[in-house]
Structures are given as C-alpha cells and as structure tokens.
Amino acid sequence: MSSRMTQRPPVISPGPVPAYAEVDKAISEAVFTCTPNDHLGMFLSGGIDSTMLLSYVLHLFGPIPVFTVAIDPSHPDLVWAETVAKHYGVRHIVLLPDAFDLFHAGDIINRRRTHFNGDDAVYLALELAHRYGVKRIIATDGIDELMGGYWWHANVSDRYTDVSAAFEDYWQRLDAEQIYPMKLSADRVGIEVSWPFLDDRVVQVISRIPVSERVKPGIPKAWWKRFAREYVGIPDGVVERQKLGFVSALTSDIGPMKVRICGEVQ
Numbered sequence: 001m002s003s004r005m006t007q008r009p010p011v012i013s014p015g016p017v018p019a020y021a022e023v024d025k026a027i028s029e030a031v032f033t034c035t036p037n038d039h040l041g042m043f044l045s046g047g048i049d050s051t052m053l054l055s056y057v058l059h060l061f062g063p064i065p066v067f068t069v070a071i072d073p074s075h076p077d078l079v080w081a082e083t084v085a086k087h088y089g090v091r092h093i094v095l096l097p098d099a100f101d102l103f104h105a106g107d108i109i110n111r112r113r114t115h116f117n118g119d120d121a122v123y124l125a126l127e128l129a130h131r132y133g134v135k136r137i138i139a140t141d142g143i144d145e146l147m148g149g150y151w152w153h154a155n156v157s158d159r160y161t162d163v164s165a166a167f168e169d170y171w172q173r174l175d176a177e178q179i180y181p182m183k184l185s186a187d188r189v190g191i192e193v194s195w196p197f198l199d200d201r202v203v204q205v206i207s208r209i210p211v212s213e214r215v216k217p218g219i220p221k222a223w224w225k226r227f228a229r230e231y232v233g234i235p236d237g238v239v240e241r242q243k244l245g246f247v248s249a250l251t252s253d254i255g256p257m258k259v260r261i262c263g264e265v266q
Contacts, residue, residue, distance in 0.1 A: 016208065023206065041066065048224065048225065056196075068081040068092065106120055116177050139194065142197040143197040153215045154216065209223055
C-alpha cells in the first residue's frame with residue numbers, strides 16, 4: 001500500500017442532503033462487508049465514533065471482543081470504554097502498558113521513516129488483539145475527517161481560510177498519517193483492517209451533507225452527534241464527552257507522575 005492518497009470520492013460534493021435513514025443504510029452496508037466470522041475485533045475508546053461503530057457491528061454480527069489501551073486505570077478512555085462495554089455486554093480486554101511495552105512499541109515505530117501521534121498505542125492494541133485470536137479489526141478511521149472532528153474544523157483560526165479548506169486538508173492527509181501507518185502495524189502482527197467509514201458508499205452520502213451542518217461554530221461533528229443521539233440511540237454522556245482517542249492513550253495528567261501499571265484486565 002502506498003503512503004499516497006488513495007483515490008476516494010471527494011469529501012465535499014453537491015447533491016441532495018441525505019436523511020438519517022440514507023446515512024444509516026450506507027454505514028450498515030459498509031460494516032456488513034467486513035466479512036463476518038469468529039475472528040473480528042474492535043478498538044474501543046468509549047467515544048462517540050467507536051461506540052457508534054460497535055452498535056452497528058453488534059446489530060449485524062452479534063458480540064465481538066473489544067480492546068482498549070490506556071496508560072493508567074483512571075484514563076478517561078478506559079473509564080468510558082468500560083462503561084460502554086458493560087452497556088452493550090461485550091468482552092472487554094484492556095492493556096495497561098508498562099515501561100517494557102512502551103519501549104517495545106516505540107522501538108518498532110521509530111524504525112519507520114515517519115512517526116505520527118498515536119502510532120505506539122495503535123501498535124500495542126493490534127498486538128493485544130492478535131494475542132486474543134483476532135484476525136480482522138474493524139476501525140473507525142475516517143469519520144473525523146468526514147464529519148469534522150478536529151478543533152480546526154469548527155473554530156476560526158489563521159490555519160485555514162474557511163471551513164471547507166479544513167475538510168479538504170484533513171481528507172488529503174488521512175492516508176499518509178493514519179491509514180498507512182496502521183496498515184504497517186497490522187501487517188506486522190498479521191491482522192487485516194477494515195475501515196467501513198471510508199467505504200465509497202458512506203463517503204458519497206456524507207459528502208453531500210453541507211459542511212455548515214457537519215460542524216457548527218465551536219462544535220465539531222455537530223451533525224454526527226445529532227445522528228448518534230436521535231437516530232442510533234447512543235447515550236448522551238458518550239456523545240458529549242471530550243474527544244481524546246489514541247493520541248492520548250499513552251499519556252496521563254493524573255497526579256505529578258505518569259502511572260504505568262503492567263497487566264491485563266478482563
């Protein structure tokens with residue numbers, strides 16, 4: 001796989017604004033193509049994106065194991081992931097990496113030409129999933145770029161001339177900064193990855209939602225949050241929680257020291 005941008009439908013396109021049902025149908029069809037079998041898994045951060053994807057997977061395939069990597073037991077992603085896993089009744093496997101784990105992942109990632117935020121945590125999560133027999137991970141990548149999940153999508157700054165420019169820039173950077181590095185890590189541990197939110201059917205539908213609806217001033221993913229709450233039924237706490245993700249999975253602001261505890265929690 002080249003690190004260059006994969007030829008995808010545009011992130012902004014003309015056409016009739018889709019209703020919730022059309023978006024729902026596109027996502028369901030995309031998730032269904034992820035090849036249901038006994039070896040599927042997902043990463044779970046307890047945020048809106050992983051919770052949304054989990055709800056679709058459970059509806060189509062039934063329970064699958066979910067995996068979380070966090071530097072300490074009080075990390076918000078782990079706390080919320082545990083809540084979501086209990087809510088949906090899925091097996092939740094957690095890695096709290098120790099110094100060796102962090103060195104191991106960092107050594108592997110640093111051998112590459114590029115190293116993006118979150119790569120170490122993604123690698124550790126993939127290794128963890130492989131250890132538990134997962135052969136295919138269903139990933140959420142792409143939905144932030146499509147729905148406007150970054151600060152610069154929804155806030156005025158000198159970085160972009162307008163909202164559309166932010167969408168176009170993040171869309172162009174997606175493969176090099178997220179998809180390609182994850183593919184390298186997945187190949188190393190022998191796992192395949194499916195990205196249903198990047199399915200052409202999903203992209204073509206979402207691209208017709210005006211960017212002024214996808215984000216509101218100061219509110220990233222405004223349309224996605226309404227869809228999650230009103231149509232899919234995702235709990236309000238998950239919908240409104242602060243975005244963190246794998247970029248922060250190996251950092252902690254709790255106390256004067258970073259807590260590192262070795263082990264798994266099942």
